[in-house]
Amino acid sequence: xxxxxxxSRVIAAPPATVYRALLDRESLEAWLPPDGMRGQVERWDPRxxxxxxxxxxxxxxxxxxxxxxxxxxxxxxxxxxxxxxxRVVQRAVFEADDPSYAGTMTMTWHLAAAGAGTEVxxxxxxxxxxxxxxxxxxxxxxxxxxxxxxxxxxx
Numbered sequence: 001x002x003x004x005x006x007x008s009r010v011i012a013a014p015p016a017t018v019y020r021a022l023l024d025r026e027s028l029e030a031w032l033p034p035d036g037m038r039g040q041v042e043r044w045d046p047r048x049x050x051x052x053x054x055x056x057x058x059x060x061x062x063x064x065x066x067x068x069x070x071x072x073x074x075x076x077x078x079x080x081x082x083x084x085x086x087r088v089v090q091r092a093v094f095e096a097d098d099p100s101y102a103g104t105m106t107m108t109w110h111l112a113a114a115g116a117g118t119e120v121x122x123x124x125x126x127x128x129x130x131x132x133x134x135x136x137x138x139x140x141x142x143x144x145x146x147x148x149x150x151x152x153x154x155x
Contacts, residue, residue, distance in 0.1 A: 005133060007140040008121040013151040015111045015118045019085035021151050022109055028052070031150040034142035036060065037073075051078040051090070067096040067130070077107075086111055100130030120144060 011018055021027040025044045033039035036059050043053040053076050061071040068074040074095040081089035088109040094101045103126060110121040122140050127133075 003125075003127045003129070003133070005124045005127050005136045005140060006122065007137055007144055008119060009141070009144040009148060010114050010117050010119050011144075011148045011151060012117045014116075015085040015113055017151050018111050018118045018120060018147070019088070021147060022088045023082070025052070027150060028054070031146035032143050034139035034146070046079065048079055048082050051076065053077070067094045067098065067101045080106070094128065096130075098130055101128045103128050120147065 021031065023046045025041050025046075029039050029041055032054070033056055037056045038059065039057075040055045041052050042055060043051075045051055053074070056066075056073040056075070058066055058071050058073075066072040076093050076095070078091045079088070080091050081087065090107040090109075092105045092107055093103075094105075096102070105127050106125045108123045108125070110123075112119045112121075122144065124136065124140065127136060
């Protein structure tokens with residue numbers, strides 16, 4: 001697995017505000033699920049070596065069967081590296097019987113000051129082959145749009 005999916009967006013909030021939203025349980029539940037999904041954090045430990053477990057539920061699983069069940073994706077995420085307010089590195093493992101979703105995907109969130117805002121760049125490396133590339137990049141972009149709405153509205 002050497003595939004990398006990427007997306008980026010400039011968010012009208014300072015890096016410290018964006019960084020906090022990446023490490024706050026309620027914030028993650030609000031913005032991380034892409035369009036068409038909702039998320040619930042079941043475990044939360046926001047420190048290097050800690051992490052979280054999130055259940056993502058498809059609002060309409062008809063065209064998007066889940067990886068874990070017909071309607072859900074369950075992912076265990078470890079915080080591999082935290083560099084305030086510049087970078088969050090997560091290692092994600094999907095709970096799935098299908099071997100095409102196996103393996104550890106690394107999500108690196110880079111935050112860089114961009115004028116009065118923050119350029120957020122997400123790189124997902126070692127993406128499991130069962131994850132459709134176009135849908136994954138659209139999902140990351142959707143999460144970034146949700147993040148923007150979340151932190152810009154909080155300002």
